[in-house]
Amino acid sequence: MPGYEELVTELADREAIRDLPVRYCDCVWQNTLDAMIDLFAKDGQFISKGRKREFISKGHAELRKMYAGALDEVNPRPYIHNHVVDLKSKTTASGRCYVELRSAKKNFEWIGTGFYDDEYVKVDGKWKFASRKFTSFAMQPREE
Numbered sequence: 001m002p003g004y005e006e007l008v009t010e011l012a013d014r015e016a017i018r019d020l021p022v023r024y025c026d027c028v029w030q031n032t033l034d035a036m037i038d039l040f041a042k043d044g045q046f047i048s049k050g051r052k053r054e055f056i057s058k059g060h061a062e063l064r065k066m067y068a069g070a071l072d073e074v075n076p077r078p079y080i081h082n083h084v085v086d087l088k089s090k091t092t093a094s095g096r097c098y099v100e101l102r103s104a105k106k107n108f109e110w111i112g113t114g115f116y117d118d119e120y121v122k123v124d125g126k127w128k129f130a131s132r133k134f135t136s137f138a139m140q141p142r143e144e
Helices: 004-030 033-038 059-074
Strands: 040-049 054-058 076-087 092-103 109-123 126-139
Touching: 004 033, 004 076, 004 092, 004 109, 004 126, 033 059, 040 059, 040 109, 054 059, 059 076, 092 126
Parallel strands: 040 126
Antiparallel strands: 040 054, 076 092, 092 109, 109 126
């Protein structure tokens, strides 16, 4: 059975990890790109997997470019649900959460549903996304 200090540390780590997707969504809503990029480790990556294609952006520069385009194009508003966290070690963890996306440009119409598979890493005492993989269940077709 873990001791008191170990239990408190585990609880604090879980809370910090659960806070990452919440802050991520807040950054999207507030369009605070720098704060969003800071949620990722320096070599962190975002993977978007759809039915026919997969995109990978790795590192802060690629993430900034990808998010700047994506946030401007659709102006998404994400809603996170059911976050599950598995601590692997004192500095690594994984998790999954489900997301519903709506478009602020289209009167908050539903544009998609999916989930994030996340890998987390503790860097200088702070939890970050090491990898964030979005898999869509259903998405509205993009207008060309």
